[in-house]
Amino acid sequence: MSFSVQRVGALCLRYVYLLASSWPRLLELVYWPVLNLLTWGFLQNYAMASTNSTLFVGGALVSGLLLWEVLFRGQIGFSISFLEEVWSRNLGNLLMSPLRPAEFVAALMVMSLARLAVGMIPATILAIAFFGFDLARLGIGFAAFFALLVVTGWAVGLVVCGLILRHGLGAESLAWTIMFVFWPLCCVYYPLSVLPAWLQPFALALPPTHVFEGMRAVLSEGVLRLDLLAAAAALNVLWIVAASFAFAALLDRARDAGTLLSSGE
């Protein structure tokens, strides 16, 4: 049996039913992005009134925040959909069904996008209305930045899901915390040059670093740096391939350890 869009759709339908049946889940999707935006947005408004730093040019702080949320929520949305199966003890049913791992992953990607849309659209509207977020200024670059960050989030989510398969819910906290490793390194709010020289190669190995550098170039110079987009895209290919191999290896390890049927603590 080959890849089946129907099976991907079936699993997406399962998550849609779940979200539709639980308003707290929907609220949670919107709550944090909006709360973050309000906090940092007001800070930006205050700071812009008292300084002319390039940090705030064209709403760079709020733009960085929104794109950071895309990266963070892309990974969380992917991993949480997977965790829903572990929490509901449904993983055994799915793994014993004809659903292939690639179809499972595709459904998690689709739901990651759906969750992002629910969470980010209200936050983006607020950012445009109140905090000087200039979507038109970012232009086509915004779509490229969005896509590149989501793919990085999926790559990280794939490894997190593999670790949960192998180690059970003991690895759950990674889903919530792992992206914070990226926060200081991928230069969300400041240029790469701020980092110590010895740390910069590590930062450059992260696709989001190139995206945030690209964002700042658009906002301050009005230039969409294709070289930065290409670097992020190439790194993303490497990351997603490596994550796929890691997921497959962790799945095999879980089969060997016999943990798939009792995926819990």
Added chain:
Amino acid sequence: MCSVMSPATAAIEVENLVKNYGPVRAVDGLSFAVAGGSTTALLGGNGAGKSTTIGMIMGLVLPTSGTVSVLGTDMVRRRHDVLHRMNFESPYVDMPHRLTVRQNLKIFGMLYGVPDLSGRIATLAGELDLTALLDRPSGKLSAGQKTRVALAKALINEPEVMLLDEPTASLDPDTADWIRGHLERYRDRRGAAILLASHNMGEVERLCDRVIMLKQGRIEDDASPAELIRRYGRSSLEEVFLDVARGRRENVA
């Protein structure tokens, strides 16, 4: 009836199956076959290797050595070629609680590619007395109702091979008996092979043509329930189970 299948007709075939978890040998050289249209029980105390064996037959646990095939397909390497023709029920898994029974069955029906899914759900709901429960959240059901829903899920694709772990756990005697009757009729109508693990000896005597007694990962005995009772000089399968579990073989004919 104790029918050892030839490889050509076996729905499930296990050969020299070994599973080690680190230094612990959970399954130690099992070989057996299960024919279509028959019900076989795996019996044994806790840690005898039943769940690990079923996990390997499902392809969710990798054997250390040996082979497992279902409907002629190698479950280690090509399990996705045959998963749409089998199904399982286990108390170790559950269905999403917030979804209604109908939503859960619909999703699994789509995963298994069931044609005329609405009709299939209606038929199963009628057969398993679930019609009034279809639009209730699965998490609001009683334990017995959940077991019937899990069975409906296990039957959604009319599987040729069913793996059942404690299929009537949590059911009252009347409902449990009714479910056993349903499984018997399904097996006979579909010609399905059923492999079950159960601690309910009455259930095993009623449902199974054959019992494989496991102890410490090895086959301790393998015969029909009636033959085992005769062989051990006992009056019930429960007494045979205790003899095997406690290593009492002095009465074995």
